[in-house]
Amino acid sequence: xxVFKVEGGYRLHGSITPQGAKNEALQxxxxxxxxxxxxxxxxxxxxLDVMQLIELLGAMGxxxxxxxxxxxxxxxxxxxxxxxxxDDYRRRCARLRGSVMLxxxxxxxxxxxxxxxxxxxxxxRRRLDTHFLGFQKLGAKFNFDVADDFFTVEGRELRGTYMxxxxxxxxxTANIIMAxxxxxxxxxxxxAACEPYxxxxxxxxxxxxxxxxxxxxxxxxxxxxxxxxxxEHALLPDMIEVGSFIGMAAMTRSELTIRNVSxxxxxxxxxxFARMGIxxxxxxxxxxxxxxxxxxxxxxxxxxxxxxxDAPWPGLTPDLLSIFLVVATQAKGxxxxxxxxxxxxxxxxxxxxxxxxxxxxxxxxxATVIGHDHRMQLRATRMxxxxxxxxxxxxxxxxxxxxxxxxxxxxxIDRGYKDIDGRLNALGARIERLDxxx
Numbered sequence: 001x002x003v004f005k006v007e008g009g010y011r012l013h014g015s016i017t018p019q020g021a022k023n024e025a026l027q028x029x030x031x032x033x034x035x036x037x038x039x040x041x042x043x044x045x046x047x048l049d050v051m052q053l054i055e056l057l058g059a060m061g062x063x064x065x066x067x068x069x070x071x072x073x074x075x076x077x078x079x080x081x082x083x084x085x086x087d088d089y090r091r092r093c094a095r096l097r098g099s100v101m102l103x104x105x106x107x108x109x110x111x112x113x114x115x116x117x118x119x120x121x122x123x124x125r126r127r128l129d130t131h132f133l134g135f136q137k138l139g140a141k142f143n144f145d146v147a148d149d150f151f152t153v154e155g156r157e158l159r160g161t162y163m164x165x166x167x168x169x170x171x172x173t174a175n176i177i178m179a180x181x182x183x184x185x186x187x188x189x190x191x192a193a194c195e196p197y198x199x200x201x202x203x204x205x206x207x208x209x210x211x212x213x214x215x216x217x218x219x220x221x222x223x224x225x226x227x228x229x230x231x232e233h234a235l236l237p238d239m240i241e242v243g244s245f246i247g248m249a250a251m252t253r254s255e256l257t258i259r260n261v262s263x264x265x266x267x268x269x270x271x272x273f274a275r276m277g278i279x280x281x282x283x284x285x286x287x288x289x290x291x292x293x294x295x296x297x298x299x300x301x302x303x304x305x306x307x308x309x310d311a312p313w314p315g316l317t318p319d320l321l322s323i324f325l326v327v328a329t330q331a332k333g334x335x336x337x338x339x340x341x342x343x344x345x346x347x348x349x350x351x352x353x354x355x356x357x358x359x360x361x362x363x364x365x366x367a368t369v370i371g372h373d374h375r376m377q378l379r380a381t382r383m384x385x386x387x388x389x390x391x392x393x394x395x396x397x398x399x400x401x402x403x404x405x406x407x408x409x410x411x412x413i414d415r416g417y418k419d420i421d422g423r424l425n426a427l428g429a430r431i432e433r434l435d436x437x438x
Contacts, residue, residue: 030053032062246269
């Protein structure tokens with residue numbers, strides 16, 4: 001197991017380009033199962049979760065060709081359904097939360113989908129009801145073997161219908177869309193997730209021959225078609241990386257340019273950082289963050305403490321709340337971070353408290369942060385990355401701390417961030433990747 005040794009206190013300088021969007025990659029790569037024709041995808045990030053999904057598709061029988069460092073072609077002429085019952089298939093899926101989005105395309109095209117209970121971040125309960133209720137609405141039969149932790153969905157002739165989702169689940173919406181594009185008749189999905197990555201999936205499917213309208217809204221109408229063809233698709237830049245780099249620049253008092261961010265697809269993210277007192281400029285499609293010695297959190301108009309909470313798009317993505325929390329530890333002022341979706345995602349704050357941060361964990365969903373205003377540096381410590389986003393938040397804390405910190409379980413960080421140590425070291429960070437035994 002590798003660890004990061006992070007020597008804090010160094011300021012960054014230069015420019016960095018965000019990788020392709022992880023969450024979009026997982027969706028559109030699964031969508032390649034919907035057609036026997038070739039689908040080419042560009043700007044694929046070389047990160048653990050995405051590479052594991054590509055390897056899984058290859059093991060399932062998909063023909064995969066790497067055309068460039070970030071470009072792959074996929075051709076799913078046929079699937080080895082015998083493989084889907086093997087222990088190897090179970091092991092691969094159990095490591096990867098995104099594997100659940102294989103079911104929708106398999107169900108739509110082949111009439112059956114198998115998946116073991118998927119893995120992923122340990123951030124609390126992440127139910128899959130929305131996915132399977134949607135499949136059942138389309139006419140599929142669902143079975144979950146509790147003893148075997150294995151899901152089976154069968155539906156040889158899916159039919160379009162109206163459905164009101166019980167939650168605006170991003171992966172649930174993606175899965176249902178992919179199942180519905182080949183169903184007979186018209187499917188209407190209300191309370192659909194409408195994140196830019198869902199919009200990208202819909203546009204890609206339309207280029208393949210699907211008929212999806214209402215894109216960018218929470219009301220989607222899908223007219224089923226007989227078959228889909230091939231296409232080419234380019235991923236958006238990862239908005240979570242963009243937000244992570246904005247927070248990192250502020251926390252380390254660095255001057256940084258983030259290039260090619262697809263600003264129009266960042267939604268409320270820039271405005272929320274502005275409410276934290278972080279200054280930045282939009283320069284064409286880049287974000288320039290000047291060196292700031294101090295940043296002050298706004299209050300609400302009545303003077304009450306600022307609350308930053310996650311919400312379905314166009315609200316703030318929950319994946320960035322860990323970044324906002326750590327950045328607040330060195331702000332002037334106080335903020336309440338309210339993580340509504342996952343009950344275990346704030347538990348990493350105990351490490352920040354060990355480092356000297358002033359944080360009150362109110363309950364599993366809320367934490368109040370009183371910033372130091374850079375009057376006191378955080379202390380270096382030894383810590384463990386519990387999930388992708390908390391891992392990067394701890395990395396940011398270590399980069400601003402006094403002394404050398406050790407971060408264990410960095411495989412979690414590698415799942416979502418490509419070569420993060422190399423890219424940040426090129427900007428002036430001091431991060432060393434070592435084997436745990438050293």
